[in-house]
Amino acid sequence: MIATKRVAVTESVWAELSDLKRPGETFSQLLEEMIEREKKARLIAHLKTIADEGDFVELPP
Incomplete structure (x- = not known):
């Protein structure tokens, strides 16, 4: 059985989702x-x- 939940959204969000x-x-x-x-x-x-920010070390072959 699938549980149904409701999510409150504004009218503008509802319209965007509908589009x-x-x-x-x-x-x-x-x-x-x-x-x-x-x-x-x-x-x-x-x-x-x-x-971009990581410090990497070279691994031996």
Whole structure:
């Protein structure tokens, strides 16, 4: 059984989400996709920070 939760959003956020939603797509599907994109973006940003600021040592062959 799938649990259903409600998330309060402003009218303007609801309108923006509605505009992003494709025909036949549920809000849950839209949000899942947005969450995955955000996770990937955060990972890439974190890896970039490590590459830019990290102290690396050369490993012997």
